[in-house]
Amino acid sequence: MARSKKVPGLNASSMADIAFLMLIFFLMTSTMNVDTGIMRILPPPLPEDIEVPDINKRNIMNVLISSQDRLLVNRKMGDIETLKKDVIEFMSIHPDDGNFPEVALRDVPLLGKVPTSKGIISLKNARGTSYEMYIRVQDELASAFKVLRNRLSMEHFGKKYVDLVDEEQINAIEKAIPVRVSEAEPVNIGGN
C-alpha cells in the first residue's frame, strides 16, 4: 500500500482544442440571418349571407395593379413614384372637405381625442400581377403610413414614431393611425 493519496491533476491542455473544434462546427452551421418582411393581417372570410357594408365612396382609395404591372389609382393611371404622396394626401386629416375621407374623433389613451381618417386603401391585383410589383406597392403604402405616424408622433411626443421606445406611446400612435389596407377579394381582370 505504497500509493500516494494525492489525486493527479487532470490534464486540461486539450480542452481548448475540443472547444475550438465545437466552436468551428457551430460557426459553420449557424445562420444568423434575421427574417424580415411586411406584416399584414388578412380579413376574416365574409359570411355568405351578409351584405358588404356600404362604405362611403369618398372613404376608399382604389389601387389596382394590372397584369401588366401598371397602376390604376381611382380609375386613373397612377404612378408608383407618386403613389406614396397620393396616399399621404388621402389619409391626412382634411376636415370638412368632400373630396377626402370622413374624419372621426377617436379617444386614444395618451393622446386624448384625435381626429382620425376613415379612409381605406383598397388594394386589388390581377392574377397576372408580378409579386415583385405587388411588394413594391405594399412597400410604398407602408412608407406612406410610416410618414403619417411619424408626423403625429412628432406633434405629440416630439419624437419620430420609429424612434419611440415606450410601448404605450407606440400603441397610441398605432391606434390613432391604423394601417388600413384592405387586400380585397381577388377579382379576375386582365386575363392571367
Add this chain to the structure above:
Amino acid sequence: MSRFKKELSKETPEISTSSMPDIIFMLLFFFMVTTVMRETEMIVNLTPPAAENVQKLEKKSLVSYIYIGQPKDKKLGTESRIQLDDAFAVVGNIREFIAKEREARDEADRPFLVTSLKVDSDTKMGVVSDVKQELRKIGAFKINYSTRKKVVHK
C-alpha cells in the same frame, strides 16, 4: 523621489493561456445558442423581393413557412409551385399543413402563429392570392410577406 528598481528581469514573461478555454467556451456557447440549423431543403428557387419598410419576425418558433417559386428541377417546368416542408404541394394541402403546425405548438401560443410567405419575385400573384384565400378560410390571418431589406441610397 522614488528610485526605479534596477533588478527587472530581461526576459519577457510568458503569457498565461490558461483562460483560453474559457474564452473559447464563451464563444462556443454564443454560437450554440444563436445557431439555427436549416431543416428544410429548398426545392424551389427563391429570391425574395426587396422592400424598405420591413419588420423583423420576432419569434421564430411561432412562424410557419410557405415557399412559392419556380422548381429548381428544370424538368418540372417554369410554373410557380408551392413548397410545404420538403415537398411540392397544392393549395388544398395548406389546410392540413396549418393544422399540423398549430398542433405542434403550445395551446397558449396558437393565436400568435404567423405564416411567412416566402415568395420568389418572379411569381405571379395568382397563386399567392389562392394561398391567401385559403389562409383566410382556415383562420391564419397573420401573414408576413418575406422580403429582403432594401439598402436605400440617398
